[in-house]
Amino acid sequence: MICVEMAPGRAAAAVSECRATWVEPVVAGSQLASAFYDTALLLVVKNYYNQTNSTAPSHLMQDAQQKAVSNFYIIYNLVLGLSPLVSAYGLSKLGDKVHRKIPICLPLLGYLGSKSLLLLLILLDWPIEVMYGAAAFNGLTGGFTTFWAGIMALGSLGSSESRRSLRLIIIELVYGLAGFLGSMASGYLFVGFSDRYREGTVLVSCSIACYAFCLLYSIFVLIVPKSAPSCTAKAKGVEEVGGQVPACTGAAESAQPSENSSKAPVTPSKFIIILLFAAAILYDLAVVGAMNVLPLFLLREPLSWNAVQIGYGNAAGYAIFITSFLGVFVFSKYLRDITMIIIGVVSFTVGVLIMVFVRWTFLFYIARAVMLFALIPLPTIRSMLSKHVEGSSYGKVFVLLQLSLVITGVVTSTVFNKIYQSTLNWYSSFCFILSFLAGCLSLLPLSWIYY
Numbered sequence: 001m002i003c004v005e006m007a008p009g010r011a012a013a014a015v016s017e018c019r020a021t022w023v024e025p026v027v028a029g030s031q032l033a034s035a036f037y038d039t040a041l042l043l044v045v046k047n048y049y050n051q052t053n054s055t056a057p058s059h060l061m062q063d064a065q066q067k068a069v070s071n072f073y074i075i076y077n078l079v080l081g082l083s084p085l086v087s088a089y090g091l092s093k094l095g096d097k098v099h100r101k102i103p104i105c106l107p108l109l110g111y112l113g114s115k116s117l118l119l120l121l122i123l124l125d126w127p128i129e130v131m132y133g134a135a136a137f138n139g140l141t142g143g144f145t146t147f148w149a150g151i152m153a154l155g156s157l158g159s160s161e162s163r164r165s166l167r168l169i170i171i172e173l174v175y176g177l178a179g180f181l182g183s184m185a186s187g188y189l190f191v192g193f194s195d196r197y198r199e200g201t202v203l204v205s206c207s208i209a210c211y212a213f214c215l216l217y218s219i220f221v222l223i224v225p226k227s228a229p230s231c232t233a234k235a236k237g238v239e240e241v242g243g244q245v246p247a248c249t250g251a252a253e254s255a256q257p258s259e260n261s262s263k264a265p266v267t268p269s270k271f272i273i274i275l276l277f278a279a280a281i282l283y284d285l286a287v288v289g290a291m292n293v294l295p296l297f298l299l300r301e302p303l304s305w306n307a308v309q310i311g312y313g314n315a316a317g318y319a320i321f322i323t324s325f326l327g328v329f330v331f332s333k334y335l336r337d338i339t340m341i342i343i344g345v346v347s348f349t350v351g352v353l354i355m356v357f358v359r360w361t362f363l364f365y366i367a368r369a370v371m372l373f374a375l376i377p378l379p380t381i382r383s384m385l386s387k388h389v390e391g392s393s394y395g396k397v398f399v400l401l402q403l404s405l406v407i408t409g410v411v412t413s414t415v416f417n418k419i420y421q422s423t424l425n426w427y428s429s430f431c432f433i434l435s436f437l438a439g440c441l442s443l444l445p446l447s448w449i450y451y
Contacts, residue, residue, distance in 0.1 A: 023154050026104065026214045026222065027171055028178040030111070030147070033210030035182025036189070037115050039314065040203045041131070042295055043190055043307055044118065045072055047199065048128045066300055067421055072128065074417045077292070079132050081410030083139025085403065088146045092399035095150055100157075100224040103142060103150030103395065108215040110141025115211060119204045145406050149399040152379075154224065156386045156398075165337055165383040169328040172379050176321015183318055187311030273388060275445040280381045280401060281408050282442035283345055287374070288409040289416040290352050290435035291317075296420060297428060302359050309361075316368045324375035331376075337384050338450050344376030345446065349439035356432045378405075 049068040050061075095103040114134035121130050151171065159167035189203040298305045298313055305313065324344070331340045351371030358364045382398060389397050416431050423430040 023104075023151055023171065023222065024174045025217055026108075027151060027174045029210045029214040029217070030108065031175045031178035032182040033111070033115070033207040033214070035179045035314065035318075036186050036203050036207035036210070037118065039183065039186035039307070039311060040190060040200045040207065041118060042069075042310070044122065044200050045069055045128060045131075046299065062300065063424065066296055066424060069299075070296055070417045070421055072131075073292070074414050075132060076135050077413040078410055080135040080139055080143065081406050081413070083136050084143040084145040084406060087140055087142055088149070088399050088403055088406075089396070091142045091146045092149050092153075092395040095153065096395040100150065100154060100395075101218060101222065103146045103153075103399075104222075105215065105218045107138075107142035107144070107147035107150075108211060108218060110138045110143065111147075112208065112211045112215060113141075114138035115204065115208050119201065119208065122198050122200050122204065145402045146399060149395060149402045152382055152398045153395045156382075164386060165332055165340070165380050166328055168379040168383050169325050169376070172375055173321050173325035176318045176324075176375065179321070180315050180318035183311050183314030185311070186314070187306075187308040190307050272449055273385060275449050276381050276384055277401065277404060279341070279345075279442050279445040279449075280378060281404055282438055282445070283348075283377050284405045284408050285412050286352070286435045286438035286442060287348065288412045289438060290355065290432055292413045292416055293420045293431045294355075297358075298364075300424075300428065303361060303364070313364065316365055320368070320371055320373075320375050323372035327373045327376055328380070337380050338446060341377045341380050341384075342443065342446050342450065344373045344380070345439060345442055347371055347376075348374035349436055349443075352432050352439065353436045356429045356436070358429065 046065065046069055049065045049072075091103045091106060095101075114137050117130055117134040117137075120126060121128070152168065155168050155171050156164060186203060189206060190200055193202045295310070297303070298310060327343070328340060331343065335343075348371050351367045351369075351374065354363070354367035354370055358367060382401065385397055385401065416434070419434070420428070420431050
Protein backbone atom coordinates (compact mmCIF):
# COMPACT_ATOMS: atom_id res chain seq x y z
CA MET A 1 0.00 0.00 0.00
CA ILE A 2 2.97 2.30 0.52
CA CYS A 3 6.30 2.73 -1.23
CA VAL A 4 9.09 0.57 0.06
CA GLU A 5 11.64 3.40 0.01
CA MET A 6 10.23 5.95 2.43
CA ALA A 7 12.02 8.76 4.23
CA PRO A 8 11.72 8.71 8.02
CA GLY A 9 10.04 12.11 7.94
CA ARG A 10 7.09 10.60 6.10
CA ALA A 11 6.06 8.37 9.00
CA ALA A 12 3.19 10.73 9.85
CA ALA A 13 1.91 10.43 6.28
CA ALA A 14 1.93 6.63 6.59
CA VAL A 15 -0.24 6.90 9.71
CA SER A 16 -2.67 9.10 7.79
CA GLU A 17 -2.80 6.54 4.98
CA CYS A 18 -3.77 3.85 7.48
CA ARG A 19 -6.53 6.07 8.81
CA ALA A 20 -7.74 6.55 5.24
CA THR A 21 -9.00 2.97 5.07
CA TRP A 22 -11.61 3.64 7.74
CA VAL A 23 -14.64 4.11 5.52
CA GLU A 24 -16.49 1.71 7.81
CA PRO A 25 -18.06 4.44 10.03
CA VAL A 26 -19.62 5.99 6.91
CA VAL A 27 -20.85 2.60 5.70
CA ALA A 28 -22.27 1.68 9.11
CA GLY A 29 -23.93 5.03 9.77
CA SER A 30 -25.49 5.31 6.32
CA GLN A 31 -26.84 1.76 6.37
CA LEU A 32 -28.25 2.18 9.88
CA ALA A 33 -30.00 5.29 8.61
CA SER A 34 -31.20 3.45 5.49
CA ALA A 35 -32.65 0.58 7.55
CA PHE A 36 -34.57 3.07 9.68
CA TYR A 37 -35.81 4.93 6.62
CA ASP A 38 -36.86 1.86 4.59
CA THR A 39 -39.02 0.53 7.43
CA ALA A 40 -40.49 3.97 8.09
CA LEU A 41 -41.34 4.59 4.44
CA LEU A 42 -43.00 1.18 3.98
CA LEU A 43 -45.20 1.59 7.07
CA VAL A 44 -46.01 5.26 6.37
CA VAL A 45 -47.10 4.33 2.85
CA LYS A 46 -49.11 1.39 4.18
CA ASN A 47 -50.88 3.57 6.77
CA TYR A 48 -51.55 6.26 4.19
CA TYR A 49 -53.35 3.91 1.82
CA ASN A 50 -55.02 2.11 4.71
CA GLN A 51 -56.73 5.38 5.66
CA THR A 52 -57.58 6.08 2.02
CA ASN A 53 -59.43 2.74 1.68
CA SER A 54 -60.80 2.59 5.24
CA THR A 55 -64.46 2.44 4.13
CA ALA A 56 -64.05 -0.68 1.98
CA PRO A 57 -64.70 -4.26 3.21
CA SER A 58 -61.66 -5.84 4.87
CA HIS A 59 -60.81 -8.38 2.14
CA LEU A 60 -61.19 -5.78 -0.62
CA MET A 61 -59.29 -3.23 1.46
CA GLN A 62 -56.26 -5.50 1.74
CA ASP A 63 -56.09 -6.13 -2.01
CA ALA A 64 -56.59 -2.43 -2.78
CA GLN A 65 -53.91 -1.51 -0.26
CA GLN A 66 -51.44 -4.02 -1.73
CA LYS A 67 -51.96 -2.68 -5.25
CA ALA A 68 -51.72 0.95 -4.09
CA VAL A 69 -48.49 0.30 -2.18
CA SER A 70 -47.11 -1.67 -5.12
CA ASN A 71 -47.96 1.14 -7.56
CA PHE A 72 -46.32 3.68 -5.26
CA TYR A 73 -43.10 1.68 -5.15
CA ILE A 74 -43.12 1.19 -8.93
CA ILE A 75 -43.02 4.96 -9.48
CA TYR A 76 -40.76 5.60 -6.48
CA ASN A 77 -38.19 3.01 -7.58
CA LEU A 78 -38.32 4.27 -11.17
CA VAL A 79 -37.54 7.82 -10.07
CA LEU A 80 -34.94 6.66 -7.53
CA GLY A 81 -33.26 4.39 -10.06
CA LEU A 82 -33.30 6.56 -13.19
CA SER A 83 -32.42 9.96 -11.69
CA PRO A 84 -28.81 8.95 -10.85
CA LEU A 85 -28.21 8.33 -14.56
CA VAL A 86 -27.98 12.10 -14.97
CA SER A 87 -25.16 12.63 -12.50
CA ALA A 88 -23.56 9.35 -11.38
CA TYR A 89 -20.92 8.94 -14.08
CA GLY A 90 -19.90 12.60 -13.94
CA LEU A 91 -19.57 12.55 -10.15
CA SER A 92 -17.48 9.37 -10.23
CA LYS A 93 -15.24 10.83 -12.92
CA LEU A 94 -14.77 13.90 -10.72
CA GLY A 95 -13.92 11.53 -7.89
CA ASP A 96 -11.21 9.88 -10.00
CA LYS A 97 -9.72 13.15 -11.27
CA VAL A 98 -10.40 15.75 -8.56
CA HIS A 99 -11.12 14.21 -5.15
CA ARG A 100 -12.29 10.80 -3.98
CA LYS A 101 -14.66 12.35 -1.42
CA ILE A 102 -16.95 13.90 -4.05
CA PRO A 103 -18.89 10.69 -4.92
CA ILE A 104 -19.34 10.04 -1.19
CA CYS A 105 -20.18 13.45 0.29
CA LEU A 106 -22.62 14.69 -2.36
CA PRO A 107 -24.87 11.59 -2.21
CA LEU A 108 -24.87 11.85 1.60
CA LEU A 109 -26.09 15.43 1.27
CA GLY A 110 -28.86 14.15 -1.01
CA TYR A 111 -29.77 11.45 1.50
CA LEU A 112 -30.02 14.04 4.25
CA GLY A 113 -32.34 16.28 2.25
CA SER A 114 -34.59 13.54 0.86
CA LYS A 115 -35.08 11.83 4.23
CA SER A 116 -35.98 15.17 5.80
CA LEU A 117 -38.92 15.36 3.40
CA LEU A 118 -40.37 12.17 4.87
CA LEU A 119 -40.22 13.72 8.33
CA LEU A 120 -42.03 16.82 7.06
CA LEU A 121 -44.60 14.58 5.37
CA ILE A 122 -45.37 12.88 8.69
CA LEU A 123 -45.50 16.11 10.69
CA LEU A 124 -47.39 18.27 8.19
CA ASP A 125 -49.68 15.62 6.62
CA TRP A 126 -48.33 16.20 3.15
CA PRO A 127 -49.51 13.89 0.33
CA ILE A 128 -47.48 10.74 -0.19
CA GLU A 129 -46.53 11.91 -3.71
CA VAL A 130 -44.00 14.26 -2.08
CA MET A 131 -41.73 11.21 -1.78
CA TYR A 132 -41.37 11.09 -5.56
CA GLY A 133 -39.66 14.47 -5.32
CA ALA A 134 -37.51 13.18 -2.46
CA ALA A 135 -36.44 10.22 -4.62
CA ALA A 136 -35.56 12.56 -7.50
CA PHE A 137 -33.45 14.80 -5.26
CA ASN A 138 -31.71 11.75 -3.83
CA GLY A 139 -30.94 10.42 -7.30
CA LEU A 140 -29.78 13.70 -8.82
CA THR A 141 -27.16 14.05 -6.09
CA GLY A 142 -25.76 10.65 -7.04
CA GLY A 143 -27.80 8.34 -4.83
CA PHE A 144 -26.64 4.90 -3.79
CA THR A 145 -25.19 4.32 -7.27
CA THR A 146 -22.50 6.96 -6.84
CA PHE A 147 -22.11 6.53 -3.09
CA TRP A 148 -21.40 2.80 -3.21
CA ALA A 149 -19.08 3.13 -6.21
CA GLY A 150 -17.10 5.71 -4.21
CA ILE A 151 -16.94 3.44 -1.17
CA MET A 152 -15.78 0.48 -3.28
CA ALA A 153 -13.12 2.64 -4.97
CA LEU A 154 -11.67 3.66 -1.60
CA GLY A 155 -11.80 0.08 -0.36
CA SER A 156 -9.98 -1.17 -3.46
CA LEU A 157 -7.31 1.52 -3.29
CA GLY A 158 -6.59 0.65 0.32
CA SER A 159 -6.01 -3.07 -0.25
CA SER A 160 -3.65 -5.41 -2.07
CA GLU A 161 -4.91 -7.62 -4.88
CA SER A 162 -4.48 -10.79 -2.83
CA ARG A 163 -6.71 -9.49 -0.03
CA ARG A 164 -9.14 -7.35 -2.02
CA SER A 165 -12.04 -9.82 -1.99
CA LEU A 166 -11.76 -10.06 1.79
CA ARG A 167 -11.44 -6.27 2.12
CA LEU A 168 -14.59 -5.59 0.09
CA ILE A 169 -16.62 -8.27 1.87
CA ILE A 170 -15.56 -6.74 5.22
CA ILE A 171 -17.11 -3.48 4.05
CA GLU A 172 -20.22 -5.43 3.06
CA LEU A 173 -20.17 -7.08 6.49
CA VAL A 174 -20.19 -3.70 8.25
CA TYR A 175 -23.01 -2.68 5.92
CA GLY A 176 -24.96 -5.80 6.85
CA LEU A 177 -24.38 -5.58 10.61
CA ALA A 178 -25.57 -1.98 10.64
CA GLY A 179 -28.64 -2.96 8.62
CA PHE A 180 -29.28 -5.88 10.98
CA LEU A 181 -29.21 -3.64 14.06
CA GLY A 182 -31.29 -0.98 12.34
CA SER A 183 -33.93 -3.45 11.23
CA MET A 184 -34.15 -5.02 14.68
CA ALA A 185 -34.77 -1.63 16.26
CA SER A 186 -36.84 -0.01 13.51
CA GLY A 187 -40.18 -1.66 14.28
CA TYR A 188 -39.98 -0.69 17.95
CA LEU A 189 -38.87 2.86 17.17
CA PHE A 190 -41.74 3.25 14.70
CA VAL A 191 -44.49 2.41 17.21
CA GLY A 192 -42.69 2.81 20.56
CA PHE A 193 -43.18 6.56 20.93
CA SER A 194 -46.59 6.83 19.28
CA ASP A 195 -48.16 7.96 22.55
CA ARG A 196 -46.08 11.16 22.49
CA TYR A 197 -45.20 11.62 18.82
CA ARG A 198 -46.74 10.71 15.49
CA GLU A 199 -45.88 7.22 14.27
CA GLY A 200 -42.58 7.27 12.43
CA THR A 201 -41.36 10.64 13.73
CA VAL A 202 -38.68 9.21 16.03
CA LEU A 203 -37.58 6.58 13.50
CA VAL A 204 -37.11 9.09 10.66
CA SER A 205 -35.38 11.55 13.01
CA CYS A 206 -32.87 8.85 13.95
CA SER A 207 -32.29 8.19 10.26
CA ILE A 208 -31.59 11.88 9.58
CA ALA A 209 -29.21 12.07 12.56
CA CYS A 210 -27.21 9.10 11.23
CA TYR A 211 -26.89 10.64 7.79
CA ALA A 212 -25.76 13.95 9.33
CA PHE A 213 -23.03 12.09 11.24
CA CYS A 214 -21.86 10.34 8.06
CA LEU A 215 -21.67 13.61 6.13
CA LEU A 216 -19.68 15.37 8.86
CA TYR A 217 -17.33 12.39 9.24
CA SER A 218 -16.74 12.22 5.49
CA ILE A 219 -15.95 15.94 5.22
CA PHE A 220 -13.82 16.48 8.32
CA VAL A 221 -12.40 13.10 9.38
CA LEU A 222 -12.13 10.73 6.42
CA ILE A 223 -8.71 10.81 4.74
CA VAL A 224 -8.32 9.48 1.21
CA PRO A 225 -5.40 7.06 0.53
CA LYS A 226 -2.54 8.99 -1.11
CA SER A 227 -0.12 6.12 -1.64
CA ALA A 228 -1.16 5.24 -5.19
CA PRO A 229 -1.12 8.83 -6.54
CA SER A 230 2.20 9.60 -4.83
CA CYS A 231 3.87 6.49 -6.27
CA THR A 232 2.45 7.28 -9.69
CA ALA A 233 3.68 10.83 -9.56
CA LYS A 234 7.08 9.63 -8.36
CA ALA A 235 7.30 7.16 -11.22
CA LYS A 236 6.52 9.85 -13.78
CA GLY A 237 9.03 12.21 -12.23
CA VAL A 238 11.77 9.59 -12.28
CA GLU A 239 11.00 8.69 -15.88
CA GLU A 240 11.52 12.33 -16.88
CA VAL A 241 15.07 12.35 -15.46
CA GLY A 242 15.90 8.79 -16.53
CA GLY A 243 16.11 7.40 -13.01
CA GLN A 244 14.81 4.22 -11.41
CA VAL A 245 11.41 3.80 -9.81
CA PRO A 246 11.31 2.46 -6.24
CA ALA A 247 9.20 -0.64 -5.69
CA CYS A 248 5.59 -0.12 -4.67
CA THR A 249 3.17 -2.62 -3.26
CA GLY A 250 -0.57 -3.07 -2.81
CA ALA A 251 -2.89 -0.46 -4.27
CA ALA A 252 -0.02 1.46 -5.84
CA GLU A 253 0.78 -1.50 -8.08
CA SER A 254 -2.77 -1.86 -9.31
CA ALA A 255 -3.19 1.91 -9.66
CA GLN A 256 -0.28 2.38 -12.09
CA PRO A 257 0.84 -0.47 -14.34
CA SER A 258 4.49 -0.63 -15.32
CA GLU A 259 5.79 0.22 -18.77
CA ASN A 260 6.21 -3.45 -19.62
CA SER A 261 2.73 -4.39 -18.46
CA SER A 262 1.18 -1.63 -20.58
CA LYS A 263 2.68 -3.25 -23.69
CA ALA A 264 1.62 -6.77 -22.75
CA PRO A 265 -1.82 -8.13 -23.63
CA VAL A 266 -4.35 -7.89 -20.84
CA THR A 267 -5.22 -11.21 -19.23
CA PRO A 268 -7.86 -12.32 -18.69
CA SER A 269 -9.33 -10.82 -21.84
CA LYS A 270 -11.96 -8.13 -22.06
CA PHE A 271 -14.36 -10.92 -22.88
CA ILE A 272 -13.97 -12.15 -19.29
CA ILE A 273 -14.83 -8.66 -18.02
CA ILE A 274 -17.95 -8.66 -20.20
CA LEU A 275 -18.92 -12.05 -18.79
CA LEU A 276 -18.48 -10.70 -15.25
CA PHE A 277 -20.77 -7.76 -16.07
CA ALA A 278 -23.34 -10.15 -17.57
CA ALA A 279 -23.25 -12.43 -14.52
CA ALA A 280 -23.61 -9.46 -12.16
CA ILE A 281 -26.59 -8.08 -14.09
CA LEU A 282 -28.41 -11.43 -14.26
CA TYR A 283 -27.76 -12.15 -10.60
CA ASP A 284 -28.92 -8.67 -9.62
CA LEU A 285 -32.08 -9.21 -11.68
CA ALA A 286 -32.79 -12.34 -9.65
CA VAL A 287 -32.11 -10.66 -6.29
CA VAL A 288 -33.96 -7.41 -7.01
CA GLY A 289 -36.94 -9.24 -8.47
CA ALA A 290 -37.40 -11.33 -5.35
CA MET A 291 -36.54 -8.68 -2.76
CA ASN A 292 -38.80 -6.01 -4.29
CA VAL A 293 -41.98 -8.03 -3.89
CA LEU A 294 -40.94 -9.68 -0.62
CA PRO A 295 -42.15 -6.83 1.68
CA LEU A 296 -45.55 -6.85 -0.02
CA PHE A 297 -45.67 -10.65 0.23
CA LEU A 298 -45.00 -10.46 3.98
CA LEU A 299 -47.76 -7.91 4.60
CA ARG A 300 -50.37 -10.05 2.87
CA GLU A 301 -52.05 -13.28 3.95
CA PRO A 302 -51.06 -15.98 4.79
CA LEU A 303 -48.24 -14.26 6.76
CA SER A 304 -49.79 -10.80 7.44
CA TRP A 305 -46.80 -9.51 9.42
CA ASN A 306 -46.89 -6.43 11.67
CA ALA A 307 -44.20 -3.74 12.12
CA VAL A 308 -42.14 -5.74 14.62
CA GLN A 309 -42.21 -8.90 12.48
CA ILE A 310 -41.18 -6.87 9.43
CA GLY A 311 -38.20 -5.63 11.42
CA TYR A 312 -37.24 -9.19 12.37
CA GLY A 313 -37.63 -10.31 8.76
CA ASN A 314 -35.35 -7.51 7.53
CA ALA A 315 -32.86 -8.40 10.25
CA ALA A 316 -32.81 -12.00 8.99
CA GLY A 317 -31.91 -10.65 5.56
CA TYR A 318 -29.06 -8.59 6.98
CA ALA A 319 -27.72 -11.59 8.89
CA ILE A 320 -26.70 -12.94 5.48
CA PHE A 321 -23.96 -10.30 5.44
CA ILE A 322 -22.36 -12.02 8.44
CA THR A 323 -22.53 -15.52 6.95
CA SER A 324 -21.30 -14.25 3.57
CA PHE A 325 -18.31 -12.60 5.25
CA LEU A 326 -17.46 -15.83 7.08
CA GLY A 327 -17.81 -17.68 3.79
CA VAL A 328 -15.33 -15.40 2.01
CA PHE A 329 -12.98 -15.45 5.01
CA VAL A 330 -12.77 -19.25 4.83
CA PHE A 331 -13.24 -19.88 1.10
CA SER A 332 -10.67 -17.28 0.00
CA LYS A 333 -7.93 -19.40 1.57
CA TYR A 334 -8.73 -22.43 -0.56
CA LEU A 335 -10.90 -21.41 -3.53
CA ARG A 336 -10.67 -19.09 -6.51
CA ASP A 337 -12.82 -15.98 -6.71
CA ILE A 338 -14.98 -17.47 -9.47
CA THR A 339 -15.71 -20.54 -7.33
CA MET A 340 -16.85 -18.34 -4.43
CA ILE A 341 -19.15 -16.42 -6.79
CA ILE A 342 -20.78 -19.64 -8.01
CA ILE A 343 -21.31 -20.84 -4.42
CA GLY A 344 -23.05 -17.55 -3.61
CA VAL A 345 -25.31 -17.72 -6.66
CA VAL A 346 -26.32 -21.31 -5.90
CA SER A 347 -27.03 -20.36 -2.27
CA PHE A 348 -29.44 -17.59 -3.29
CA THR A 349 -31.07 -19.59 -6.08
CA VAL A 350 -31.92 -22.55 -3.83
CA GLY A 351 -33.16 -20.19 -1.10
CA VAL A 352 -35.50 -18.32 -3.40
CA LEU A 353 -36.84 -21.65 -4.68
CA ILE A 354 -37.81 -22.50 -1.08
CA MET A 355 -39.44 -19.05 -0.82
CA VAL A 356 -41.88 -20.17 -3.53
CA PHE A 357 -43.49 -22.52 -0.99
CA VAL A 358 -43.53 -20.17 2.03
CA ARG A 359 -46.90 -20.22 3.77
CA TRP A 360 -45.68 -20.17 7.36
CA THR A 361 -43.19 -17.94 9.16
CA PHE A 362 -40.75 -20.72 10.00
CA LEU A 363 -40.40 -21.64 6.31
CA PHE A 364 -39.49 -18.03 5.50
CA TYR A 365 -36.58 -18.22 7.95
CA ILE A 366 -35.48 -21.56 6.49
CA ALA A 367 -35.33 -19.96 3.04
CA ARG A 368 -33.31 -17.06 4.47
CA ALA A 369 -30.94 -19.51 6.16
CA VAL A 370 -30.27 -21.30 2.87
CA MET A 371 -29.34 -17.92 1.34
CA LEU A 372 -26.43 -17.66 3.80
CA PHE A 373 -23.84 -17.00 1.04
CA ALA A 374 -26.05 -14.84 -1.20
CA LEU A 375 -23.97 -11.68 -0.64
CA ILE A 376 -20.70 -13.19 -1.86
CA PRO A 377 -21.17 -12.76 -5.66
CA LEU A 378 -21.32 -8.97 -6.21
CA PRO A 379 -18.39 -7.83 -4.01
CA THR A 380 -16.28 -10.69 -5.35
CA ILE A 381 -17.17 -9.70 -8.92
CA ARG A 382 -16.07 -6.15 -8.09
CA SER A 383 -12.84 -7.55 -6.69
CA MET A 384 -12.18 -9.52 -9.88
CA LEU A 385 -12.90 -6.45 -12.02
CA SER A 386 -10.56 -4.25 -9.95
CA LYS A 387 -7.70 -6.64 -10.64
CA HIS A 388 -7.95 -5.99 -14.38
CA VAL A 389 -8.20 -2.18 -14.48
CA GLU A 390 -5.90 0.62 -13.38
CA GLY A 391 -6.44 2.18 -9.96
CA SER A 392 -7.16 5.56 -11.58
CA SER A 393 -10.18 3.97 -13.30
CA TYR A 394 -11.74 2.25 -10.27
CA GLY A 395 -14.41 4.91 -9.85
CA LYS A 396 -15.49 4.80 -13.49
CA VAL A 397 -15.55 1.00 -13.71
CA PHE A 398 -17.45 0.60 -10.46
CA VAL A 399 -20.00 3.26 -11.35
CA LEU A 400 -20.53 1.68 -14.78
CA LEU A 401 -21.22 -1.61 -13.05
CA GLN A 402 -23.45 0.13 -10.51
CA LEU A 403 -25.35 1.99 -13.25
CA SER A 404 -25.87 -1.33 -15.06
CA LEU A 405 -27.24 -2.80 -11.84
CA VAL A 406 -29.44 0.25 -11.22
CA ILE A 407 -30.96 0.13 -14.71
CA THR A 408 -31.52 -3.59 -14.27
CA GLY A 409 -33.05 -2.96 -10.87
CA VAL A 410 -35.42 -0.27 -12.15
CA VAL A 411 -36.68 -2.41 -15.02
CA THR A 412 -36.89 -5.50 -12.83
CA SER A 413 -38.70 -3.66 -10.04
CA THR A 414 -41.32 -2.33 -12.44
CA VAL A 415 -41.87 -5.61 -14.25
CA PHE A 416 -41.93 -7.76 -11.11
CA ASN A 417 -44.31 -5.43 -9.29
CA LYS A 418 -46.71 -5.56 -12.24
CA ILE A 419 -46.40 -9.35 -12.39
CA TYR A 420 -47.02 -9.52 -8.64
CA GLN A 421 -50.21 -7.48 -9.04
CA SER A 422 -51.39 -9.73 -11.86
CA THR A 423 -50.67 -12.96 -9.96
CA LEU A 424 -51.74 -11.67 -6.54
CA ASN A 425 -54.99 -13.60 -6.34
CA TRP A 426 -54.02 -16.92 -7.88
CA TYR A 427 -50.34 -17.45 -6.92
CA SER A 428 -48.57 -14.65 -5.06
CA SER A 429 -45.23 -16.55 -5.08
CA PHE A 430 -44.95 -16.57 -8.88
CA CYS A 431 -42.30 -13.81 -8.87
CA PHE A 432 -40.02 -16.03 -6.80
CA ILE A 433 -40.15 -18.66 -9.57
CA LEU A 434 -39.00 -16.04 -12.09
CA SER A 435 -36.23 -14.98 -9.72
CA PHE A 436 -35.10 -18.60 -9.44
CA LEU A 437 -34.87 -18.89 -13.23
CA ALA A 438 -32.85 -15.66 -13.48
CA GLY A 439 -30.45 -16.97 -10.84
CA CYS A 440 -29.93 -20.13 -12.86
CA LEU A 441 -29.20 -18.06 -15.98
CA SER A 442 -26.49 -16.10 -14.14
CA LEU A 443 -24.57 -19.35 -13.72
CA LEU A 444 -24.01 -19.59 -17.50
CA PRO A 445 -21.41 -16.79 -17.91
CA LEU A 446 -19.82 -17.82 -14.61
CA SER A 447 -19.40 -21.41 -15.79
CA TRP A 448 -17.74 -20.11 -18.96
CA ILE A 449 -15.18 -18.23 -16.85
CA TYR A 450 -14.73 -21.21 -14.51
CA TYR A 451 -13.81 -23.61 -17.32
